[in-house]
Amino acid sequence: MMDEIDEARDWQGNEIDCAACAHQDMLSAGLCRLKHACVHDRYARRIDRFFNWNPGLSNSYIAHPHFEVRAISAKHASPFVLQPLLDDPEETVRWNAARRLPKRLILRLRHDPHREVRIRIVSLLDDAELIPMMADPDYYVRLVIARRVAAPLLARMIDDPEVEVRRIVAQRLPRDWLLQMVDDADAAVRLEIAQRLSPDLLARLRHDPDWRVRYEVARQIAVEDIAELADDADAFVQDMARSRRLNSQGRSMEHPR
Structure with a gap:
């Protein structure tokens, strides 16, 4: 079955010539197919299919000039060759490498310049390793952390500058600490507090x-x-x-x- 797009061009827009390909012998063996599974194609689905069929070739492509090839090969390549990709200029490449590397190597991505990498890296780290990210400049990174970390750690985020982050904190903070947020500047946060406070403490919010x-x-x-x-x-x-x-x-x- 062919892809819906009836063309075979590389990432630079040139027509793909199987006769000039280093993997020409694989064509007859059914290990690649024009417009379907080709490492030189500019469409990610076809590149992905090529590496699914030939994962053993992934190591050879982690330095390819086309970022889609680097990103997809990183999903299949040996972890021992992936560390240099943490400095790749493309965030997709950095993330695909990070998800397969030991945590000690990816901790520096907590300060990655791209928010999507930082958001995703949250899912790979332990709570203690996320503490430095509680002051991330991007509110959504902090929001993901507030949803992820153990409730006792949320005391560090009570004064977060973003209302939505504080709302999550108010929803998850241990009840014994809720009084610390009754004077929050935003009514939506105080409402979350009022819904969770025990009746004997609600007098603080009567006015x-x-x-x-x-x-x-x-x-x-x-x-x-x-x-x-x-x-x-x-x-x-x-x-x-x-x-x-x-x-x-x-x-x-x-x-x-």
């Missing part, structure tokens, strides 16, 4: 400037602490507080002491 936070407080706080919220400036907060207070009074009348 929050955002009605959504106060509503959550009114929904969960102990009834004996709800009186002030029954007169809240927001009607939704009032209704929640008054409804809970009435329900509590009704239960008390049904079951007098």
